[in-house]
Amino acid sequence: MLMTAIEREREIGVMRAVGYPKRAVVSLLLAEATILGLVGAAIGVPLALGIGMVLNQFLVGDPLAFTAAGLRYVALGALFGVLTSLFAGVYPAWKSANKRPVEALE
Structure with missing residues (x-):
């Protein structure tokens, strides 16, 4: 997710420049x-x-x-994977949303 946020830095900067609130950017990336x-x-x-x-x-x-x-462990593993990916997206989403649009467009 960090690489996705870095690669899409300009897109996120444009979104912020046209008025997207920080919360919307975070929600999108999460x-x-x-x-x-x-x-x-x-x-x-x-x-x-x-x-x-x-x-x-x-x-x-x-x-x-x-x-x-055994089936419970499979379900718990799936839940753990989804929650891990969600938590792994929090920092890149927050970092991208808090970057000033001018910095992101450079």
């Missing part, structure tokens, strides 16, 4: 970070379950031999 986390979870959960099914078939003989605790 929404992008959250969407990235959700996409990662949407890819990661089926991948983890698929690998788990292959391992269950190989080791146990039943591909659906998941425990309730």
Whole structure:
């Protein structure tokens, strides 16, 4: 997210110059970070379950031999990934929103 904010510095500067409030810039960048986390979870959960099914078939003989605790860990992992991406976007969003438009357009 830090690289995204740096690469889009001019765009953010233009947004601030035309009147976007700091809060709107922060909200936009945090929404992008959250969407990235959700996409990662949407890819990661089926991948983890698929690998788990292959391992269950190989080791146990039943591909659906998941425990309730195991499925909870997958859900917690997805939630952790989304929250991590959200928190990772806070600093770049705040830094970008607080930069003066003139500095961002240089």
